Amino acid sequence: MGDPAGIGPEISIKAFQKKSLYEKCNPLLVGDKSIVESYLEKYPEFNMKVNAITTPEDGLYEWGTMDVIDLASVDADKLKIGEVSKEAGNAAYLYVEKVIDLALKGKVDATVTNPLNKEALNLAGHHFAGHTEIYGELTNTNKFSMMLADGDLRVVHVSTHVSLREACDLVKKERVLDVIKIAHQACVKLGIENPRIAVAGLNPHCGENGLFGTEEIDEIIPAIEVAKNQGINAIGPLPADTVFSKARGGMYDIVVVMYHDQGHIPLKLLGFVFDREQNKWKEVSGVNITLGLPIIRTSVDHGTAFDQAGSMTASEISLENAIDYGVQLANNVDLEAKGLV
Template sequence: MSKLPILAITSGDPAGSGPEITIKAFLNGNIHNICRPLVIGDTCVLKQAINFVGAEDKLQINTIHDISEAQFAPNVIDVYDIGLIRDYNSIGVGTINAIAGEAAFNYVITAIDLAMRNIVDGTITNAISKEAINLAGHHYSGHTEIYAEYTHTKKYCMMLAHNDFRVAHVSTHVSLREACDLCKKDRVLEVIGLANQACLAVDIKQPKVAVAGLNPHCGEHGLFGNEEIDEIIPAIEAAKELGINAIGPCPPDTVFSQAIGGWYDIVVCMYHDQGHIPTKVQGFVYNREKQQWNSVAGVNITLGLPIVRVSVDHGTAYDHAGKGDANELSLVNAIEYGAKLSSNRHNKGE
């Protein structure tokens, strides 16, 4: 047990479904076999989440303020208590508000601090509301930007993964018009390099990195745009000179099907939805007959950081908050992925 990585798991926006998803993930018997989990949050919120899920007889809370107090025992949730919320009724369950945003932001920076000081081996994040944290006065467009600032990281990108399907993004939380302007050789090359490193980190020996085009049909030799000619192809050629097996530009309407079929290990995408849509089409499965989600799977990983950060690949699900029916599969996936990345880093002496 002592050799398993310690993972700091933020409980997410306390007004959302994150606390309940966290509880449900702990009901998964495999978690303690792959890591030593530590939840960053507020005790009163996690206790209420246990009630919502109906796990009062299955789990108990161990409130701690120092890692030495953690039990890391099955059926015990070690909660590193931030102490911001003492009254559950104050957080406005199911609503976007500054109180919950302030708490969620502090959970994240606490997890980052613990990882930067090598107290924990990796971090796992539940969903936050960008609007809520901005209402609280913290002006970030998401987790990725918070992690970049608090770890002093300049070169980073977002990667999504579902099983062996992976995508990395040149741009994320910007307008589509701005995303086109950000499609520059240096940035494309940077993300190709980060994508290649990510594959190596999960023991893929010779990664095949596909690079998606920006325009329909990859611009059709300049007929539908010149970004492929001026920026993307030069980036691919530069990556090849560095010894990276970069392939493309590949037409976006076929490259993801090819990746699913095993042609590539990862696809470099030019903008947010180009990568998010194919990943979520695979991982998010809705049952028409039962009118419920069979699965909400997949993970979000920030590449280029000095610490491990893996996240759920969905939002706060305010509409499920307090009902105990939110799907925990993405968080379970994130914990599994985080445990593997943390263990590999340790084994490589990073």
């Protein structure tokens, strides 16, 4: 459900209302039944029933009914929609903790997360930078990375939620090589044979042979060479000001980026469309996927939108994209387990 004070509950309802969702998977929501019911009561045009369950086996998985694993972690009557609170932050953490547990036990095939608020999360005493770090700790995974995707444009990050100054220091051969490998594995799991992996430079013009920085020479190029020697089709380093347009045009299957905004800005420029005439977001698309985990985790590529929460106007497109990626990855994992791929 994500932070129950954000837009997670309403975009979940919008996604679950579509019959097409049930044609591709058996969806269930981990959250609070009372929150869902409060929205359905306020917006009766979303004509659905709520089936509160404790385990996935109890789900009906019938269009017109939302199966909700009810953690009863917040009081819908007391929760202030659109505001940061430790109560909502704690609930969001409990939802994530639950889905990870279900996935590790093999009770679900994939997990999809709605947005949480980092301030609320930390107010509740859960000191994580975000979903990615929670998944890393609770699955006991050290080598993981964030991938963003919008259609065929995909980026995977060497670092994410750190300062820009620290991000530069984290561009090391070992980490860059790990992320190249993770990117390669992700593409293979998505059904891409011999993926073409573009590796972005850190500095302007990839450092111009050391004139604008030496990270490319000292760290990035050595990592690419090792990856090539291991049979990975890694290309670069490539200037960040042109690599994304090339990837979007089909030259590359995925781009390894060196820090948070280097990857986020092109993806959100493509997927976030603001209607200047109506002064509101027309479309918010894109998916966030955590790679390197023993379980599947995809997510919306946007925040809690507290300024919009409760109005039932938020777009569910990113959530639908995330579900589609989760289904695709789960199906490919199933085929792999059966020896069919």
